[in-house]
Amino acid sequence: MKRIFLSALAAVMILAVMTGGSFAAEKKGAKAAASAEKAPSNYWDKWTKTISLDIFPDCGVNVLGAGGDDILQATVDIYCGVKPGGYVGYVNPKVHDIYKKKGSKYPDGKTAVLVFKKIGAAFTTDHKDGQPIYDVVAIKDGKSIASKDAGHPLNPQTCAKCHVGFKDVCKKLGYLCGNRL
Ligand code: HEC
Incomplete structure (x- = not known):
């Protein structure tokens, strides 16, 4: 059981390394989209x-x-x-x-x-x-x-x-x- 888990983990890690580049780029894109939608900050926000x-x-x-x-x-x-x-x-x-x-x-x-x-x-x-x-x-x-x-x-x-x-x-x-x- 433990071994299956470990090899599954290894597979996930390998996959993450292989797709690392594009995954990171995607994440960056999502982040940019989120900040574009983010409410503007104003000096009175915490007033x-x-x-x-x-x-x-x-x-x-x-x-x-x-x-x-x-x-x-x-x-x-x-x-x-x-x-x-x-x-x-x-x-x-x-x-x-x-x-x-x-x-x-x-x-x-x-x-x-x-x-x-x-x-x-x-x-x-x-x-x-x-x-x-x-x-x-x-x-x-x-x-x-x-x-x-x-x-x-x-x-x-x-x-x-x-x-x-x-x-x-x-x-x-x-x-x-x-x-x-
Ligand atoms: C005809 C009267 C009138 C005009 C014109 C007017 N106000 Fe006021 N203003 C008020 C009233 C009355 C309140 C309080 C509203 C309430 O009690 O809900 C207020 C509240 C405010 C507040 C909230 C802070 C405070 O208690 O004073 C600001 C800031 C403010 N006005 C700025 C402005 C600005 C800037 C303009 C012009 C673009 C403007 N007002 C035009 C009557 C006016």
Whole structure:
């Protein structure tokens, strides 16, 4: 019994040596295919999850009746046309304490993101000298896809108009909005 096992093992080993070249090449190909399908890695991957919305409301939907506030209604009205799908928010763990305590001052650096998987985009908030910097980046490569058109929903000025200007709702929270309630 032991001998049969050993010779079978030897046969397998010989086979492995004989086919070694092509087997390794195949494996390499499979590995390349797997990495092509692998989800892109983004700087917020290990950040702390904050807010989320499973389904972005359609245009015309009144979220006030469903417990939403007027800034959320304004957000729905601006972004419904983009059909962005649900979102998940993340905050940099380094500033999570400030976020939790509804602080108003964030240090320089990357602060928070709102990820819209369906459209492959992430809204980003950074801080520099106490001021917010907004951008929109592609999830696949992190490159900016912000718009330069005045009034466009993906123009950083539009972000600021709301985050900085909407009745001071987010301004007093260091220009973040997700921790306002
Ligand atoms: C009309 C208002 C409005 C506009 C315009 C807007 N946002 Fe927001 N944003 C909000 C609200 C409200 C939330 C919180 C959503 C929630 O509570 O589920 C939010 C959340 C966020 C978050 C999650 C972190 C946080 O709590 O602030 C980021 C990041 C963000 N927005 C970036 C952007 C960027 C970048 C743009 C422009 C491309 C933008 N926002 C445009 C209202 C707005």
